[in-house]
Amino acid sequence: MTTVAExxxxxxxxxxxxxxxxxxxxxxxxxxxxxxxxxxxxxxxVIYQASTSVQTGSLEEGYEVTWHFATYWDALSEYWPQFVxxxxxxxxxxxxxxxxxxxxxxxxxxxxxxxxxxxxxLVIAPFFTSFLIRTLAWKTILADGGPVVGALxxxxxLDVTAWLGWTVGDRVLATPLAVVCGLTYNFLPFMILPLxxxxxxxxxxxxxxxxxxxxxxxxxxRKVTFPLSMPGVVSGTLLTFIPATGDYVNxxxxxxxDTRMVGNVIQSQFLRILDYxxxxxxxxxxxxxxxxxxxxxxxxxxxxxxx
Amino acid sequence: MTTTKDTxxxxxxxxxxxxxxxxTYGSFTAVHPLDLTxxxxxxxxxLGASGCGKTTTLRMIAGLEEPTSGTVHLxxxxxxxxxxxxxxxxxxxxxxxxxxxxxxxENVAFGLRRRGIRSVKKQVEEMxxxxxxxxxxxxxxxxxxxxxxxxxxxxxxxINHPKVLLLDEPLGALDLKLRRQMQLELKxxxxxxxITFVHVTHxxxxxxxxADTVAVMNAGRxxxxxxxxxxxxxxxxxxxxxxxxxxxxxxxxxDAKSGDEIVLKAGGGKxxxxxARTNAPTPTGGKVLVGVRPEKISLTHAxxxxxxxEGRNRITGRIADSSFIGxxxxxxxxxxxxxxxxxxxxxxxxxxxxxxxxxxxLHWNPAHTFGLDAAQSLLAGTVGSAGAGTVEEEVxx
Numbered sequence: 001m002t003t004v005a006e007x008x009x010x011x012x013x014x015x016x017x018x019x020x021x022x023x024x025x026x027x028x029x030x031x032x033x034x035x036x037x038x039x040x041x042x043x044x045x046v047i048y049q050a051s052t053s054v055q056t057g058s059l060e061e062g063y064e065v066t067w068h069f070a071t072y073w074d075a076l077s078e079y080w081p082q083f084v085x086x087x088x089x090x091x092x093x094x095x096x097x098x099x100x101x102x103x104x105x106x107x108x109x110x111x112x113x114x115x116x117x118x119x120x121x122l123v124i125a126p127f128f129t130s131f132l133i134r135t136l137a138w139k140t141i142l143a144d145g146g147p148v149v150g151a152l153x154x155x156x157x158l159d160v161t162a163w164l165g166w167t168v169g170d171r172v173l174a175t176p177l178a179v180v181c182g183l184t185y186n187f188l189p190f191m192i193l194p195l196x197x198x199x200x201x202x203x204x205x206x207x208x209x210x211x212x213x214x215x216x217x218x219x220x221x222r223k224v225t226f227p228l229s230m231p232g233v234v235s236g237t238l239l240t241f242i243p244a245t246g247d248y249v250n251x252x253x254x255x256x257x258d259t260r261m262v263g264n265v266i267q268s269q270f271l272r273i274l275d276y277x278x279x280x281x282x283x284x285x286x287x288x289x290x291x292x293x294x295x296x297x298x299x300x301x302x303x304x305x306x307x
Numbered sequence: 308m309t310t311t312k313d314t315x316x317x318x319x320x321x322x323x324x325x326x327x328x329x330x331t332y333g334s335f336t337a338v339h340p341l342d343l344t345x346x347x348x349x350x351x352x353x354l355g356a357s358g359c360g361k362t363t364t365l366r367m368i369a370g371l372e373e374p375t376s377g378t379v380h381l382x383x384x385x386x387x388x389x390x391x392x393x394x395x396x397x398x399x400x401x402x403x404x405x406x407x408x409x410x411x412x413e414n415v416a417f418g419l420r421r422r423g424i425r426s427v428k429k430q431v432e433e434m435x436x437x438x439x440x441x442x443x444x445x446x447x448x449x450x451x452x453x454x455x456x457x458x459x460x461x462x463x464x465x466i467n468h469p470k471v472l473l474l475d476e477p478l479g480a481l482d483l484k485l486r487r488q489m490q491l492e493l494k495x496x497x498x499x500x501x502i503t504f505v506h507v508t509h510x511x512x513x514x515x516x517x518a519d520t521v522a523v524m525n526a527g528r529x530x531x532x533x534x535x536x537x538x539x540x541x542x543x544x545x546x547x548x549x550x551x552x553x554x555x556x557x558x559x560x561x562d563a564k565s566g567d568e569i570v571l572k573a574g575g576g577k578x579x580x581x582x583a584r585t586n587a588p589t590p591t592g593g594k595v596l597v598g599v600r601p602e603k604i605s606l607t608h609a610x611x612x613x614x615x616x617e618g619r620n621r622i623t624g625r626i627a628d629s630s631f632i633g634x635x636x637x638x639x640x641x642x643x644x645x646x647x648x649x650x651x652x653x654x655x656x657x658x659x660x661x662x663x664x665x666x667x668x669l670h671w672n673p674a675h676t677f678g679l680d681a682a683q684s685l686l687a688g689t690v691g692s693a694g695a696g697t698v699e700e701e702v703x704x
Contacts, residue, residue, distance in 0.1 A: 208371050209404035211391040213418035213463065223417075227408045 053280035063276065075281045079265050083289065086261040089176065089251075090244035093183035097191040097240045098233065100184070105195035105232070106225075110204070123192050131186060135253045138182050142172045142254065149173075174256035182250035190239040198232025199225070234301050242290055262286055321347035321382045321470045323368060323503065328377030330363050337363045339527045340376055345471070345505055345520075347382075350497050352506045352518035354550070360527040361507045362401075365473050368505065369398045381470050392421075397464035398473040402480070403456045405448035411435070411459055412444040418467040434466045437496065454485045461493070465500060472497075474506040478513065490517050511551045515539070523547050525688070539600075543586060545679055546688035548598055555604075556685050557597040557622070557644045561589045569678070571595060574644040578620045578676065585678025594681035601649040603675040606638060608658060609666035621670040624648060626663050636661075640669060 053071060057063035076083075108119050126134055141148055149172050152158050161167040166177040202225060210220040226233075248263030255261075262282060269279035322344055329340035338360040345351045353361040366372035368379055370391035378387045386394050397418065405414050415434055416427040424430075435441045438458035448456055457477060464472055477493070478486045494517050497504045508514050514521045515535035523530045523538065523546070531538060531547045542548035545556065559571035559578055569589055571578045578597055587595055599620075607615055615621060624642030633654070638661070640648040650669060652661075661667065 203402070203404065205400055205402060205404040206406060208391070209398070209400055209406070210417070212369060212371070212396075212398045213467070214392045214421040215417075216390075216392050219421060223421075224406060224408075 049280045049283060052276050053284055055277050059274055068277070071277045071281045072285065075278050076285055079262065079282060082260055082262045082265050083285070085259070086245050086263065086286075087289075087293075089180055089183060089259075089261060090241050090247075092180045093187060093244050094191075094237050094241045096180065096184040097188050098237060101188055101191035101195055101236065102233075105192050105199055108192075108196050109199035109202075120196075123189055127189065132249065132253075134186065135182055135249055138178070138185065139173065139253055142178050142181070144171055144173060173254065174259070176255070176259050178254040179251050179259050179261075182254045183244045183247060186247075186250065187240040187244055190243075191236040194235040194239060195229065195232040198229045198235075202228050230301065234298065238294060238297075242294065245290055246286060321503065322380075323471050323505065324380040325364070325368070326378045326380070328364070328367055328374045328379060330360070330367060330372060331375045336527050338367070341529050343522060343529065343532075345503060347470075347503055348501050349519045350494070350504045350506065350517055352508060352514035352521045353524055354508055354511060354514040354521050355524035355530075356509055356550075359524040361509075361524045362475055364524070365398075365475055365505060365507045368471065369396055369473050370394045371398070395467075395470045396473060397467050397469040397471075398475060399457075399460045399464050399477045401476045403448075403460040403477075405456055405459055405463070407448055410445050410447055411440065411451070414448065414459055415463045415466055417463060422467075430466060434462045437465075437499070438462045438492075453481055454489060457481065457489060458492070461496065465496070465502070469502065471503045471505055474504060476507055476509070478508070478510075486513070493517060515551065523550060525550075541584060541677060542598070543679070544687065545596065545598075545683050545685055548677075548679065549686070549688035553601050553649055554598045555601060555645055555648050556679075557599075558681060559595050559597045559644075561591050561593050561595055563591065564589070568673070569595075571597060573597065574622065574642075576622060576644075578622075579618075579673035580676045580678045581674055584674075584676065587678050587680040589678070596679040596681045596683075596685070598677045598679055599671055599675055601637070602635075602651040604650045604669050604671045606640075606650050606652050606658075606661060607668045607670065608660045609668055610660075612668045615668060615670050618673070619670040620673050620676060621668055622648075623666070623668050626661060626665045626667055628663055629661065640667060642669070 051065055052063070054065055054067050054069060055063040056066045056068045056071075104119075104123070108116055108123075112119050140146070143149070149158070149170070152161075152172065153170055158167055158170055158172070161177055162169065166180075167175040172178050206224055206228070207220055210224045211217070215223060245261075246263050248261060248267050251259050251261040251264050252267075266279050266282045266286070269275050269282065324345075325341065325343040327340040327342060328338065329336070330338040341364075343364075353364060355361045363372055367374045370386070370389060370393075374387065378385055380386065381395060386396075406417065409417070412431055412435070415431045419427045419430060432441065432444070435444055438461055440455060440458055440462065443451060443455065443459075448459065451459065457480075460477065461472075461474075474493070478489050481489060490513055493504075493506075506514070506518060515538075518535065520532065521535055521538055522532045525546050531543050533541075535551075538547060539551050542551065542554070545554075548554040548556075557573050557578070559573035561569060562572045562577065563570045564582070567582050569580045569582055569585070571580055580595070580597060582589075585595065589595055609623070622642050622644055624640040626638055627641040627647070628639040630637050631654075635651045635653050636657070638650040638652065640650055642648045648669065
């Protein structure tokens with residue numbers, strides 16, 4: 001009896017073993033393409049840049065690794081204003097994005113009804129055009145003597161912004177304001193999308209519950225909606241702030257020599273001055289600075305569970 | 308807890324009065340204008356299948372839904388135009404709707420803090436003690452079980468000493484055993500704090516065990532209102548008779564009336580119906596639906612029919628099916644006057660002859676007979692085999 005009972009399971013056993021083994025390796029196999037990609041296009045370039053940043057020499061005689069860390073200090077002491085400016089512009093753009101994006105994301109998540117998809121498409125639509133073309137369009141929008149500048153001038157807004165140092169004379173183009181506007185515009189969708197996803201996930205019954213528990217709509221927003229949307233706020237601000245800090249296109253097209261950001265410096269060091277060690281050192285300082293700021297920010301906002 | 312009693316004692320005339328309150332969504336009428344008074348301090352249940360308008364009615368009391376017509380009064384105060392955050396009413400939501408970013412303590416303290424009360428610690432701790440969650444104060448809602456979350460939801464609402472506590476299917480998400488336990492728990496809390504509870508449910512057993520007064524709703528209307536025993540013993544419509552428990556119906560013709568009794572003809576036999584137990588028109592020769600609950604009926608084998616006392620209503624039939632369920636045996640009897648007559652017999656002395664195919668006599672005390680208007684569907688409010696889903700088809704019709 002026992003032998004009869006045992007016989008059938010033994011036969012199919014060897015057939016079921018191999019797939020289980022293959023199953024165990026599947027996750028790693030799936031990781032391979034991504035890891036290869038990261039290795040070739042991220043890890044290797046980073047190592048290469050790290051070595052470049054500590055090289056000395058010249059274009060004619062060739063470069064050599066001499067562990068010349070002074071490049072970092074020299075780069076920082078020469079270009080710190082651009083660093084400060086980058087952080088300032090990126091932070092302003094992030095705040096503006098949050099102020100513009102939050103109400104819109106809130107509207108899409110809770111009030112849009114059947115218009116929700118249409119508004120979402122409108123938010124994403126700019127991506128169908130090139131980043132460069134969109135930024136160039138802003139050049140036209142903010143052009144001297146154009147309708148926007150004319151209107152701002154008539155309303156005496158330009159007097160205020162000029163007093164604050166955001167604009168120069170009766171121009172908007174080639175001023176800090178133009179650069180920040182360009183950054184805000186270009187990174188706005190990166191703010192709206194994570195905000196929308198985290199707002200949309202909030203159970204509308206929580207609003208009703210708060211209302212039922214004596215919280216007027218403004219209190220409900222402060223005590224329930226906003227805290228629950230924090231993951232979206234954090235990821236939205238990071239997705240805006242990080243690329244905005246390193247951006248150089250907006251400063252290049254909409255700014256002037258007085259609005260150069262660190263991205264512009266790196267770009268010209270690499271492509272025009274051909275001082276590769278300084279360019280690489282600047283890149284590393286930027287990377288470290290952003291990492292540091294982001295870590296501090298995430299600690300402070302207490303959001304371990306991003307998104 | 309003593310403070311709770313003080314507040315309710317001082318709030319006299321705290322009845323909830325709905326006057327002509329109705330709600331329509333476009334062309335769909337969720338609630339037909341209805342009048343309802345919930346006496347202060349009572350445990351009131353709105354019972355009905357899903358889509359009958361009971362939750363909409365509750366939400367109109369809470370202020371979460373704006374009525375299309377009518378007014379809501381709490382005591383002497385007309386609150387119809389007040390937003391929810393200004394009404395002295397709190398709700399226990401179906402999905403609890405606990406704030407996921409706040410711990411249990413802060414969830415319970417939420418209402419107090421919004422009303423600007425600074426020292427909430429003592430009150431919150433007392434309330435958590437009342438619902439037996441003192442230990443869990445610093446946990447987040449998702450760390451608690453369904454039953455515990457449910458109690459937090461009750462505590463969060465009760466701590467505000469509302470004039471009325473609204474419960475929207477609060478036990479719907481719990482399993483059967485926990486649900487029974489929470490029913491007793493809620494009833495205990497209600498007795499302890501003395502606040503008016505308005506409880507929405509589709510579970511007739513839940514409504515009957517917990518509530519002092521039950522309003523049975525059907526298709527946006529209150530079908531009948533009364534105490535659980537009253538509704539069960541004296542249903543006024545077949546919907547109520549079927550929705551609360553099981554009823555057997557016999558179509559009968561009025562033969563004669565004498566004193567307090569109406570004599571009816573059904574099949575070949577005669578049945579007696581107390582006049583007090585029907586509100587249907589009973590002209591001689593007119594049709595009446597005779598109802599009787601399955602547990603009121605005795606089952607005697609045809610051979611022993613001579614031993615049945617005089618004066619009992621009796622009909623004959625053949626056992627079609629029987630199922631033993633421990634405390635009782637449920638029989639389905641095929642009778643000429645009613646094809647599926649249900650009879651529940653307590654298993655005290657089991658008669659082994661009562662098996663499918665046996666000829667039997669069903670008899671019961673005429674006092675347990677009720678009469679209904681014959682001009683209505685026999686199947687209204689039947690819950691099919693088990694769920695309440697089939698009622699919706701009835702409603703749609």
